[in-house]
Amino acid sequence: MICGSMATQCHHIIFRSQGGLSDLRNLACLCTDCHYQAHGVFAKEIRRNLLKEVEERTKRYEEN
């Protein structure tokens, strides 16, 4: 979630075309607008932030 709106779409943080899995750690629930942004001009910046989230999720997952 980015903007706080109701999420309606699943975004692959590491794109499927780049080998990203449909694993919960690689998915972000976004509203239609944020999903559009995640593939738009700010894609790199959004992706950088989401990748940090994936790292944290993976760390938490491995600790449990």
Ligand SMILES: [Zn+2]
């Ligand atoms: Zn949004």
